[in-house]
Amino acid sequence: MLFPKSLGLLVAGAGLVSAACPARIEDGIAAGKDLAQWAQDSINAFFPFQDGWQDAYDVAFSPDVHATFNATVFTFDTFKAAYESFYPLLSKGFGGTFEHGFLSAIGVPNTADNGGFVTVTGWEGGYIGGEGGALLNTTDAAYIVIAETEDCERRIVEFRETSNLGSF
Secondary structure, three states: OOOOOOOOOOOOOOOOOOOOOOOOHHHHHHHHHHHHHHHHHHHHOOOOOOOOOHHHHHHEEEEEEEEEEEOEEEEEHHHHOOOHHHHEEEHOOOOOOOOOEEEEEEEEEOOOOOOOOEEEEEEEEEEEEOOOEEEEEEEEEEEEEEEEEOOOOOOEEEEEEEOOHOOO
């Protein structure tokens, strides 16, 4: 059963949505593309290989996020700590050659607000130790649940990431 937005219910379950939030893009395909682009932009900002990723992390993730990385379950703070531990490897261990990108992004918007679900697949890698080192390219994927908050912002409330980067 779907409830109208005027009741203030959030389909994704992260909190109540104010009736003052802008309406979702009516065209479902366009709304899905917008949601997927928001997810990609957020990931690009909080991917822990560049300075400033911590601030982007704080903006993108809900404080009560449920996160997994491969088989490990995390809270907001423990997931951020894990990303903090990845930062030296990704920023320095590849001697500035680390890059990442997306192979696909599928956004499925909620019907009543600006949240929804996104699945992304991608690649990451670089030269271990920098130029001249062994080239390492790996793949990853994430399933993301995005909720619209009371202040009309999007936040990631569930993030399930898988990667084979740690297999090497």
